[in-house]
Amino acid sequence: MSPAKARVPAIEGWFTLDSDAPALIGSRCASCGTFTFPKETVFCRNPACSGTEFADTELSRTGRVWSYTNACYQPPKPYVAADPYVPFALAAVELAPEQMVVMGQVATGVTVDDLSVGCEVELVLETLYEDDDHEYLVWRWRPTGPAPDDRRTPAHPGPGHPPAADGEEGGSRA
Numbered sequence: 001m002s003p004a005k006a007r008v009p010a011i012e013g014w015f016t017l018d019s020d021a022p023a024l025i026g027s028r029c030a031s032c033g034t035f036t037f038p039k040e041t042v043f044c045r046n047p048a049c050s051g052t053e054f055a056d057t058e059l060s061r062t063g064r065v066w067s068y069t070n071a072c073y074q075p076p077k078p079y080v081a082a083d084p085y086v087p088f089a090l091a092a093v094e095l096a097p098e099q100m101v102v103m104g105q106v107a108t109g110v111t112v113d114d115l116s117v118g119c120e121v122e123l124v125l126e127t128l129y130e131d132d133d134h135e136y137l138v139w140r141w142r143p144t145g146p147a148p149d150d151r152r153t154p155a156h157p158g159p160g161h162p163p164a165a166d167g168e169e170g171g172s173r174a
């Protein structure tokens, strides 16, 4: 019925909209080469540098988890929380070539149980919220190892096998 919604960034200019290989857009100091995200436009963050010229640059699409946390409280904008609020994981990801750490929410379906310090993640775009005409996208970090679902192979028989007469699942811990 309705045509595909236009995919637009929830925050203008912070990342590319390449659906296959999105990248965050940071800046690089023309004087000392320091990378920043979000983009720096006034003063270089390197205290030893007085550079004031910066070039937009696409940052690495993959990195390693430096730290992560479960966010159990509603975050400030531009995050849009589910209603009712559902805790989600935030990851601080180290981008080695740029020598920087970028915060982000992790991809839908990924929890802190799927993360570990040092695990590799890649940048993906997901819909933050939508209206009648647009999907508003934001970046997320997604582990590049086995999909989280692969680790949750059902331990009990699939459909077609009636549940045990007792109806209790206990006692079969693997």
Ligand SMILES: [Zn+2]
Pocket (backbone or CB within 6 Å): 029, 030, 031, 032, 033, 034, 044, 045, 046, 049, 050, 051
């Ligand atoms: Zn600089």
